[in-house]
Amino acid sequence: MKILKLFLIIFFIFSFNHLNANNEEMKIKITKNLRCLVCQGQSVYDSDSEFANSLKVLVDKKLEKGFSETQIYDYFKDKYGEWILYDPELNKNTYLLWLLPILIFLIGGAIIFKSFIFKK
Amino acid sequence: MKNKLLLLFIISIFTIIFIIFYKGLKNTNVYTPDIKINKEVPSFTSELFYSNEVVKSKEIFDLDKFYLLNIWSSWCAPCRQEHSLLMDLMETKKIKIIGVNYKDTKKNAESFLSELGNPFYQIIFDKEGVTAIEWGAYGVPESFLIYDRKILKKYIGPLDEQSIKEIKFLIK
Amino acid sequence: MLFSIIGHYSLILGLLISLTLIFFSINNFKNSKSFDTKILSFTFLQFILVVVSFLCLILSFIFSDFSNETVFNNSHTTKPLFYKISGTWGNHEGSLLLWLLVLTLFIFLFLIKTKNQPIKYKILTLVFQQVIIIGFFVFLIKTSNPFNYLYPIPEEGLGLNPILQDPALAIHPPILYLGYVGSSIIFSSALAATSLNMISKKWASHIKKWVLISWVFLTLGILLGSIWAYYELGWGGFWFWDPVENVSLMPWLALTTLLHCVLVLEKKLVLTSWVIILSISTFTLSMCGTFLVRSGILNSVHTFANDPERGLFILIFLFSLIFISLFIFFFFHKPNQSNLNNFFWLSKETSIIINNWFMMYFLSVVLVGTVYPIFLDVLTSEKISVGPPFYHKLIIPFLIPFLLIMAIGPKLKWIKSNLEDKVYLISLLFISFLLSFLIVKNFNSNFLINTILISSALYLFFVTLRDFFIMKKNNISQNIAHFGFSLLILSILFNSLFSTEIITNLKVGETFETSTTKIIFKNINQKKEKNYKSVVGNFSIQNSNGKIDNLSPELRIYNQPNIVTSEADIKTTLLSDKFLVINLVQNQDYFNVRYQVKPFMLWIWLSVLLISLGALISLFKKEYEK
Numbered sequence A: 001m002k003i004l005k006l007f008l009i010i011f012f013i014f015s016f017n018h019l020n021a022n023n024e025e026m027k028i029k030i031t032k033n034l035r036c037l038v039c040q041g042q043s044v045y046d047s048d049s050e051f052a053n054s055l056k057v058l059v060d061k062k063l064e065k066g067f068s069e070t071q072i073y074d075y076f077k078d079k080y081g082e083w084i085l086y087d088p089e090l091n092k093n094t095y096l097l098w099l100l101p102i103l104i105f106l107i108g109g110a111i112i113f114k115s116f117i118f119k120k
Numbered sequence B: 001m002k003n004k005l006l007l008l009f010i011i012s013i014f015t016i017i018f019i020i021f022y023k024g025l026k027n028t029n030v031y032t033p034d035i036k037i038n039k040e041v042p043s044f045t046s047e048l049f050y051s052n053e054v055v056k057s058k059e060i061f062d063l064d065k066f067y068l069l070n071i072w073s074s075w076c077a078p079c080r081q082e083h084s085l086l087m088d089l090m091e092t093k094k095i096k097i098i099g100v101n102y103k104d105t106k107k108n109a110e111s112f113l114s115e116l117g118n119p120f121y122q123i124i125f126d127k128e129g130v131t132a133i134e135w136g137a138y139g140v141p142e143s144f145l146i147y148d149r150k151i152l153k154k155y156i157g158p159l160d161e162q163s164i165k166e167i168k169f170l171i172k
Numbered sequence C: 001m002l003f004s005i006i007g008h009y010s011l012i013l014g015l016l017i018s019l020t021l022i023f024f025s026i027n028n029f030k031n032s033k034s035f036d037t038k039i040l041s042f043t044f045l046q047f048i049l050v051v052v053s054f055l056c057l058i059l060s061f062i063f064s065d066f067s068n069e070t071v072f073n074n075s076h077t078t079k080p081l082f083y084k085i086s087g088t089w090g091n092h093e094g095s096l097l098l099w100l101l102v103l104t105l106f107i108f109l110f111l112i113k114t115k116n117q118p119i120k121y122k123i124l125t126l127v128f129q130q131v132i133i134i135g136f137f138v139f140l141i142k143t144s145n146p147f148n149y150l151y152p153i154p155e156e157g158l159g160l161n162p163i164l165q166d167p168a169l170a171i172h173p174p175i176l177y178l179g180y181v182g183s184s185i186i187f188s189s190a191l192a193a194t195s196l197n198m199i200s201k202k203w204a205s206h207i208k209k210w211v212l213i214s215w216v217f218l219t220l221g222i223l224l225g226s227i228w229a230y231y232e233l234g235w236g237g238f239w240f241w242d243p244v245e246n247v248s249l250m251p252w253l254a255l256t257t258l259l260h261c262v263l264v265l266e267k268k269l270v271l272t273s274w275v276i277i278l279s280i281s282t283f284t285l286s287m288c289g290t291f292l293v294r295s296g297i298l299n300s301v302h303t304f305a306n307d308p309e310r311g312l313f314i315l316i317f318l319f320s321l322i323f324i325s326l327f328i329f330f331f332f333h334k335p336n337q338s339n340l341n342n343f344f345w346l347s348k349e350t351s352i353i354i355n356n357w358f359m360m361y362f363l364s365v366v367l368v369g370t371v372y373p374i375f376l377d378v379l380t381s382e383k384i385s386v387g388p389p390f391y392h393k394l395i396i397p398f399l400i401p402f403l404l405i406m407a408i409g410p411k412l413k414w415i416k417s418n419l420e421d422k423v424y425l426i427s428l429l430f431i432s433f434l435l436s437f438l439i440v441k442n443f444n445s446n447f448l449i450n451t452i453l454i455s456s457a458l459y460l461f462f463v464t465l466r467d468f469f470i471m472k473k474n475n476i477s478q479n480i481a482h483f484g485f486s487l488l489i490l491s492i493l494f495n496s497l498f499s500t501e502i503i504t505n506l507k508v509g510e511t512f513e514t515s516t517t518k519i520i521f522k523n524i525n526q527k528k529e530k531n532y533k534s535v536v537g538n539f540s541i542q543n544s545n546g547k548i549d550n551l552s553p554e555l556r557i558y559n560q561p562n563i564v565t566s567e568a569d570i571k572t573t574l575l576s577d578k579f580l581v582i583n584l585v586q587n588q589d590y591f592n593v594r595y596q597v598k599p600f601m602l603w604i605w606l607s608v609l610l611i612s613l614g615a616l617i618s619l620f621k622k623e624y625e626k
Helices: A002-021 A023-033 A050-064 A069-080 A095-116 B002-026 B077-090 B106-116 B130-134 B161-171 C002-030 C037-062 C069-074 C081-089 C092-113 C119-143 C167-195 C201-233 C243-267 C272-294 C308-332 C337-342 C348-380 C388-415 C419-440 C447-470 C473-498 C601-625
Strands: B045-048 B054-056 B066-072 B096-102 B122-126 B142-147 B150-156 C500-506 C511-513 C517-528 C532-543 C548-551 C554-558 C564-567 C569-572 C576-584 C591-599
Touching (some): A023 A050, A050 A069, A095 C348, A095 C388, B002 C348, B066 B077, B077 B096, B077 B161, B096 B130, B122 B130, B150 B161, C002 C037, C002 C119, C037 C069, C037 C081, C037 C092, C081 C092, C081 C167, C092 C119, C092 C167, C119 C167, C119 C308, C167 C201, C201 C243, C201 C272, C201 C564, C201 C601, C243 C272, C243 C348, C272 C308, C272 C348, C348 C388, C388 C447, C447 C473, C473 C591, C500 C511, C500 C517, C532 C576, C532 C591, C548 C569, C548 C576, C554 C576, C564 C576, C576 C601
Parallel strands (some): B066 B096, B096 B122
Antiparallel strands (some): B045 B054, B066 B142, B142 B150, C500 C591, C511 C517, C532 C554, C554 C564, C569 C576, C576 C591
């Protein structure tokens, strides 16, 4: 048990360090996934508006405080609505969005199999 | 027969798509976040403009009182426009106006206030624009009517006579 | 003033000619012993009228005739001549006139180039094309007339959006439209051929030319747009999955699929229904794109002046075309049932069908991703955004089998081929895997997927490269195109994996140092041009091996309209691009500085050119053989 605990602690320290080292990378990733409300066609990363700049600063602060990626997304979702996320979550509104292309792929495959293989 | 059914199916799908696009044309394509009414005031800590003290949001907003939080900046032209309305509102003494000085320099903000008057009960100095985000704002000016630590109403853009009238009505 | 009048009446005359042409065509169709030469001359006349109208608009722009509303809205006297001209098609009205120009040009070329086809087919194609042309004439004259008067005549125009004042963007619309609108001829002729029930191998090789032409222009048009976005719009990105980009990608995917299908149809009479559907959907998707962009139903970085009336017109027109096509397809097309018998499993054709399958999947991802927010908003009033992560998540995993099939597909007979070849192909796969493992080894994020992705791209790269040296010349165009594609995917992958970036705030004279790079902000100076003032920052960048680059990004303050843009300075070398851009920060005395090193940027552009080259070779090879 003790060994396990020790192992877990080491693991957490390690992963925390790892997180810190990649804060910059994570910040880029997060800001690319946030949509700017001022220039609405751009991501926060690409945008240069005052709003986007503040958002970048805030993402930095949240990361420093040890917020995880999803926590940060939830935070912004709470403030500005789901619209701000470029990466829509899988929920009742978006089942069709995520699954329709896959469904089309499967149907396409079925048609191909049916007409070209089982006809033989 | 099978062909006709397929045709009917496809035609109905396209008709639905047509109707949706037709309706979609009427919607605006510019997004404004939903105004969540009766939402708790966000909890944050920030620096005060004059004293440089760091305060918690709970210390600013008392329960059972009306507040108007106004995000402003000296470089924002519409803020200049609405300023006299804020002064006017302050004089009613029924509401405390809290300013959030957005991405400004102290020098510019001070001269702005000495020129046009200071309607603010307290000013939060938001140099990086971070506090404004806590409030779900995305531009200047924006104003929030607060009662009992809950947001009653949100005004995006400069306040006008109409909205001041509304505020006065609500705080009665 | 004069030009506006001439231009306007040319348009009305052009519309009248359309009606006359349809009348002639019906007569000629009934009595189709010989092709009525009147039709050809009237088609030519129509084309000339649109050219005249277009020239009138260009001249109005050149002379800054502000009595013309379009010129007033989009031009300014201080603008350089080049951008006055390119401003002609940089706006909604002018670009629609350009559509019309391409529509009439293509039908004229089609009539004179099509020789060994039945007269009825030519006439019917003309009729369908004229239906589209009439639609656009009415659209232009009624809702977006480029020759509206303004009175009193304004002194000065409003100017062209500065981000459109750019050489790549000046030639981007004409090229893109040649591809976009060029697909109209495929649409018309597919409908004509279906009505006459003459979809055949012969028809396939006839339409293939047109598919290739549209495809090359569409590809180059997208490339130019992407290059522009790279240095003008963002921070070194070249594809943002913005609705406007998606809208150009959708017809491209459909057209690419069609191209591969036509290649099959040319050899064997299979997939006829599928070819018709694709021909119809390519143009329909182009139109759908126009609708999405011009109606303002979606918001994007690139906005045209939006007007709901315009949106409604295109919407009705688009759906009329769809319903006409559906009607023709279901009532005239007689699918050839016997054609499946001469189909072999594990043949080249199978691999093309699988290619189609994947392409349709990619198309559906882009289509669903682009229009889904509209549907959700209308049905539930919930607003969501669909951005790059969505497309990446759905496309990248499917890219792996797609690349592998692309590599072995063209040689699927290999099971029957000799052992040596098999060993070769398998060992290449092994080498690719090993190589990509070594490349990605130092990366901790998404290690597995990156390794597999790079190895499949590398595999296609090696296989096509090897084919290039050992193959007999018979399929060089396909070989080059596929090689180009592997290069494209590899460059994009390396680019996204190995790009590095430094973001910092610097005052003049300051230096920023990391372990590998030293950025020195030397000084700034000011520059004044006719249509803008600019602040130029001079930087010197030193990397770890002591090499120094001088980069001078700019901030431009345009006078008309008053917009600040930041111009990146890019140093392009064979292996990587160095990208530096500065930005003003509100109320601060420092600049926001972003420096990026983007490897293989040049290769992204080059590989797209290579793919187009493959198509061009295919086009001219066939011409030569005839």
